Amino acid sequence: MIYKPDLETATPEQIRTRQLERLNELLDTILPENRFYARKFDSITTPLDWDQFEALPFTTKSELVADQATTPPLGTIATYERDRYITYHQTSGTTGKPLTILDTEESWNWWAECWQYVYHGASLNHKDRLFLAFSFGPFIGFWAAHNAGIKLGALTIPGGGLDSKARLQLLRHAGATALLSTPTYALRLAEVARDEGINLTELGVRATIHAGEPGASIPTVRAQIETAWGAQCFDHAGATEIGAYGFTCEKQCGLHLIESEFITEILDPTTNKPVDTGEIGELIITNLGRPGWPVIRYRTGDLVRGGGRQCGCSRTSLMVPDGLIGRADDLMVVRGINIYPSSIEAIVREFEVDEFRIVRTKQRAMEEVHLEIEAAASVAPALSEALSQRLAVRIPAAIVPAGTLPRFDLKAKRIVDRRKS
Secondary structure (H helix, E strand, O other): OOOOHHHHHOOHHHHHHHHHHHHHHHHHHHOOOOHHHHHHOOOOOOOOOHHHHHOOOOEOHHHHHHHHHHOOOOOOOOOOOHHHEEEEEEOOOOOOOOOEEEEEHHHHHHHHHHHHHHHHHOOOOOOOEEEEOOOOOOEOOOHHHHHHHHHHOOEEEEOOOOOHHHHHHHHHHHOOOEEEEOHHHHHHHHHHHHHHOOOHHHOOOOEEEEOOOOHHHOHHHHHHHHHHHOOEEEEEEEEOOOEEEEEOOOOOOOEEEOOOOEEEEEEOOOOOOEOOOOOEEEEEEEEOOOOOOOOOOEEEEEEEEOOOOOOOOOOOOOEEOOOOOEEHHHOEEEOOEEEOHHHHHHHHOOOOOOEEEEEEEEEOOEEEEEEEEEOOOOHHHHHHHHHHHHHOOOOOEEEOOOOOOOOOOOOOOOEEEOOOO
8 A cells, every 4th residue: 555644744854764765675676677777777786875866867758768769669668578567658749759658567556546645635535426538548648547546436437539518418417526637628628518508616526636737736727727617626747657746735835746656856957956945947756666667867857846845734745836837848038038838828817718829930030929819809918918017028919710729638739839930
């Protein structure tokens, strides 16, 4: 049993001791059989101390992709022979070539145990009915949430293979009390419900859990979801190559990192030194319960703001107060101003906008950004003014006909890069 509520209130010293013990157990397990890390860590001797751990080289996604390209189909990162694995997944491919990732029975159960922290943070239990608005393809998405829901003892309702209208009908028919989706799709369902004359607040959904995008930690996005659904909105952070590593609780003070199962570091992407509280850095993660597919000091590419350990819920885990701010490669520099897409979305969601996208162009070697929005004509000038005032750079908004911008069930792709053209 991995999920232990008492670990959520353990002291940082207790957690650090547990992490180091489990790290050394993991290394002792994988180094004799995992060719990737045996090669990468060929000079280390266990047990490691914290200084030795922090001297280990990072692992990057490009390394793993190259490893699978050189030694197909699984690469050398797979610790065991293929017949030991029971689940097959791929990364979404949002940032490049999809990566194939497998789990053993033990590792898949570990995923489900990590999700118990997520469900507990949202105050869900065996009496709840979980509706998973997810297509259930090879992208891991909410597969782990489904498995974890069964372990929780809750009724799990898969919403794959249905359009939005049919999903709303099934959600109502099944009496779902929780919705699991991307934040974008929760708002899309609200848009469809409005067109169909369905009042979502009357359906009995009391909690929504979101992953795949930073939106649920953006106050304005969270407020829109909560208003539309009449339910409390929770964020969750995880990755196919890492596991389910973060969640928000009812106090909504930011993402709690599951330190009992992951070693998390927040480092300056340039200097690789730890950032101070309040500063932005890259999240580096080591998973401790997945020996069949381990990642050690993995550079997620996700940027977070370093936080403390104070939360009204009494949990003592390290927190990132703004959730995932964005990816390092999403940074846009417009007239000398650093802007992340999440900063734009936070402002857009203050207005009545059905859908939007960010268009990047280049004029005379300078980057320019403008928005295309589905909204009433009066919204465009007001939104443009708000963006200019809050971000200190001109970002015009243009109205496009209703229904012309793409909708997304999974990760939204709202950035269109036209700089080369």
